[in-house]
Amino acid sequence: MNRIAATSADVARLAKVSQSAVSRTFSPTSSVSDDMRTRVLAAASQLGYRPNALARAMISGRSRLIALLVAYLDNHFYPLVLEQLSRALQARDYHVLLFMTDPGNQDSVVQKMLQYQVEGIVMASATLSSSLARECARTGTPVVLFNRYVPSLPASSVTSDNIEGGRQVAHFLVAGGHQRIAFIAGQEDSSTSHDREAGFYKGLTECGVTIFARAVGGYRFDGAGDAIRQLFTDTAKPDAIFVANDHMAFAVMDILRGAFGLRIPEDISIVGYDDVPEASWAGYALTTVAQPAADMVDATVSILLEQVENRVVCKRAAVLPCRLVVRGSARTG
Amino acid sequence: MNRIAATSADVARLAKVSQSAVSRTFSPTSSVSDDMRTRVLAAASQLGYRPNALARAMISGRSRLIALLVAYLDNHFYPLVLEQLSRALQARDYHVLLFMTDPGNQDSVVQKMLQYQVEGIVMASATLSSSLARECARTGTPVVLFNRYVPSLPASSVTSDNIEGGRQVAHFLVAGGHQRIAFIAGQEDSSTSHDREAGFYKGLTECGVTIFARAVGGYRFDGAGDAIRQLFTDTAKPDAIFVANDHMAFAVMDILRGAFGLRIPEDISIVGYDDVPEASWAGYALTTVAQPAADMVDATVSILLEQVENRVVCKRAAVLPCRLVVRGSARTG
DNA sequence: CTGAAAGCGCTTACAG
């Protein structure tokens, strides 16, 4: 057994054919005679030959690499999306180059992606600067923002209908007889939090109700704790809270029950957004707006690969319907 | 703005230097004069030049790509590991090629990795066949098994001390006055489940106690449900259960409280393994054995990169200490 | 169908 990998030239030598013939045998778009194919395959398997994907990428200009940029994985919505996205891409013979980002190193990370000649970029919980977006556009690399959008940027996006989702929560809470309805926002600069809030207010207005209080949790566990404490310093307390995502809602429920000794939903109702697996756990039974993760993944893959394969980058936006899932964390009337 | 990326030859032409000089300017190991560097950098930035990592990998034989193979991401231990591992690798200028695997497609996935010339492989929740292990050894690609090991295979491994962890749970449960102690296993063919169980029995034996019952949950949520129902068909019920990981323990707690109307820990004690973030949620307050995830990631990175960088593959095994975290899901006496 | 040859964008001895 030789330690060094066999090349197409090695196979050609053994099979007594040209190197081109070996290459053609392993290329779906080229054709070779049966006799040739048989000899090449025999030699290849004898040597344990495996085409070098990097060389193939160099010469063909197609790396079949897709970059996936993620900022954090502690919100369980993202690991699931990551898994589904990876599987979908793999199924189409693309491969995922994974990058974790911090607010600070976004630029260098995108440079790295581009150095590796990725054919497309999916950004999940990260933000895209306008200079980076322009850089990607310049190199003809399509990018799709997953679960967020930025109107001013040349990047496609896939989201659920956050405005409608927020609106439904408002109607649901008002129908449940709540009087003092509060909102805990996610990251103020994210379109998801913004849209959920806007839709929520819209729904409230439709019902002739005004928001009772508002705080910011930044989509973080700790931030949600701060937000809830802030909401409870006043003498008048909310009797319902719409929390901008499930991840924060769990923290809110723990604090409400623990530190404040409140019962959910008897004393206060909680509604989240996302419908991550934990939302259905008995300890939480969170009423929440379900994002259609699988459909969002499908849309992401098709928008991205359509542009990759036709070599045209254009801006597309998919907005998928969401659905209120009623469990036990909010009173229904 | 040209759509096509600039090459080192383009930069050389503009800067009126040789292509070699451009290459040297972007190579940390080569040296160029200050004057040269200045001119090259000016031309490069003017053209938006970015070295092609694929070409660099081809010629240097170093892709700086590490493959990460994962089977599932719904056990929250893995997303966190994935995040930390990616960050650690990125910090050392390596990049992660992510592969999701099914029990069935393991072989083709490893072939893909090798085609992309990865310099090392980390397998997280996946199993390694002996033929694949041999294939990797043959190509000189180091592989480290994360959170599992296979004695017969030429692959390094990083685990926590599962035997000692299981042993501590036994002593803890016996000290808590439990009489009928059961165990719910994970995947029967995994070393982690096997070791946790072996250590558990060892500890029980040290206390002069024998196991009361045993069932298999396969590390899956549904499997845990089946296991718990199986454990409760007999008239004699367990008063304590050691569940092979937290992920299953949550399902067990939900069913015990919901379907069986039991109080935890008053009626029955539950202990898990991993200490994922949800274990500390108030709704569960799971007593569990904490795996040192950060240390395991560090060990994985150093074992892997040492072999990558010295181009010698050898089998190493790191076993890191674990620690029982006592919360509220088990009686203490 | 087949082979010889060019070329993808780099790094790295080899001379100067």
Place this chain on the structure above:
DNA sequence: CTGAAAGCGCTTACAG
């Protein structure tokens, strides 16, 4: 320090 040249392992016109 610098440049000309070879070469990494492939794909793909171009002739036959």
